[in-house]
Amino acid sequence: MVVDASRPIGMFDSGIGGLTVARATIDLLPHENLIYFGDTARCPYGPRPPEEVRKFALEIMDGLAHEDVKMLVIACNSASSWALEDAGARYDLPIVSVIHPGVRAAAAATRNGRVGLIGTLATVTSRSYDRALAEIRTDVEMFSQACPRFVEFVERGETSSDELVAVAEEYLAPLKAEGVDTLILGCTHYPLLSGVIQYVMGEHVVLVSSAKVTANEVYARLRAEGALNPSREPGEHRFIASSEEGISSELGRRFLGPEFGKVEHRPWDRF
Ligand code: DGL
Numbered sequence: 001m002v003v004d005a006s007r008p009i010g011m012f013d014s015g016i017g018g019l020t021v022a023r024a025t026i027d028l029l030p031h032e033n034l035i036y037f038g039d040t041a042r043c044p045y046g047p048r049p050p051e052e053v054r055k056f057a058l059e060i061m062d063g064l065a066h067e068d069v070k071m072l073v074i075a076c077n078s079a080s081s082w083a084l085e086d087a088g089a090r091y092d093l094p095i096v097s098v099i100h101p102g103v104r105a106a107a108a109a110t111r112n113g114r115v116g117l118i119g120t121l122a123t124v125t126s127r128s129y130d131r132a133l134a135e136i137r138t139d140v141e142m143f144s145q146a147c148p149r150f151v152e153f154v155e156r157g158e159t160s161s162d163e164l165v166a167v168a169e170e171y172l173a174p175l176k177a178e179g180v181d182t183l184i185l186g187c188t189h190y191p192l193l194s195g196v197i198q199y200v201m202g203e204h205v206v207l208v209s210s211a212k213v214t215a216n217e218v219y220a221r222l223r224a225e226g227a228l229n230p231s232r233e234p235g236e237h238r239f240i241a242s243s244e245e246g247i248s249s250e251l252g253r254r255f256l257g258p259e260f261g262k263v264e265h266r267p268w269d270r271f
Contacts, residue, residue, distance in 0.1 A: 005227050005228060008070070009032055009070065010073065014056075014079070015043035015155060018076055020188050020209070022256055035069060043151075046119075047121055070225075073097075074097045076188055077120065081122060084128075094227075099129060101217040114178060115181075116144075117186045118184070118187070118190065119147070123146075129144065129186060155189070157254065182206045194209065
């Protein structure tokens with residue numbers, strides 16, 4: 001496919017979690033233009049029924065496609081779990097989701113063949129990670145645990161409290177009991193909780209963050225498509241949120257860093 005390589009990458013999440021993927025992508029590809037959409041008006045996606053998550057994700061991707069993006073990055077595990085297949089059939093664009101890069105990294109990292117997955121209810125009940133793992137390895141077992149309360153902590157900027165440690169201990173106990181040696185952070189909000197998660201799991205457990213491995217995949221796919229932006233100027237980054245309050249600049253800067261600029265307020269299908 002011949003593309004105008006200066007077109008932006010379109011990326012979205014239900015809220016601010018996908019900013020962890022945006023951060024990793026900007027670090028690797030500082031010359032790329034980026035549109036990031038956080039569906040803050042409808043966050044969280046995790047507890048919603050699959051049909052609703054799928055509908056929301058396709059509405060947003062329609063909006064991004066209308067902006068003439070050169071690639072879609074589904075920086076949300078819940079949306080990837082329920083909308084990736086439909087998106088592949090609907091858009092003539094390269095699509096990167098957070099699932100397959102995370103599964104490949106975990107399969108490469110495990111030493112005892114026992115991998116844990118934590119994510120939202122939407123992600124865990126979809127079994128999307130189990131299917132992706134079965135495609136590449138049948139000798140690795142996966143143990144999944146939904147951690148529905150983690151997203152609330154992150155959305156209010158709470159990443160280290162005693163209450164959070166207590167909740168993490170409860171959620172992670174079954175995975176510790178299974179002896180997993182590798183744990184996929186299967187929600188883009190969770191890298192912000194990696195201090196607490198590593199503390200509870202112990203140092204011997206390898207944490208796989210979907211942020212970094214997804215950014216690597218964005219690079220690899222753009223390269224394969226011949227679509228890396230040749231410009232040497234810093235890329236332009238647009239941040240859009242669907243609710244009036246949007247994303248606070250304090251949390252935006254904490255999740256993304258100094259590049260986090262003004263947030264535009266737009267509906268989910270018109271940017
Ligand atoms: N960040 C989203 C994910 O990766 C989930 C947050 C939510 O429940 O909306 O699944």
